[in-house]
Amino acid sequence: MSEHDTQAAFFQLAGYNEGHYPCLRWMHAIPNGGLRNRNVAMKLKREGVKAGVWDVFLPYPSGGWHGLYIEFKFGTNKLTDNQIEFGDYLKQAGYCRVVAYDAGEAMNSVISYLEGEL
8 A cells, every 4th residue: 555545545435425525526636746757847846836735635614724635644654844834834824734644534534624523
């Protein structure tokens, strides 16, 4: 299993839950991570990809938050300095944020967020 596999499993779970939480239809991945060749990396940087931006965004207000960001980590990986800085910015700007190490944990966090429990 990898971070990619975990995130793919998470979006599958989200799809199963769209009937109960229609806003999940608009939850999306942000393709900022991953290894790329130099040309692709330069193209994406020109298009606005930024180091540190978290993996997933749910553009739906709940519990006093403007939206929810999720950062997926695998194994013993930790947030990078850029991700910590972005996470701090998100909190200050009124966004809920969650770090998740597996798909079920992430989905439980989304449901808690949507139920106003985060």
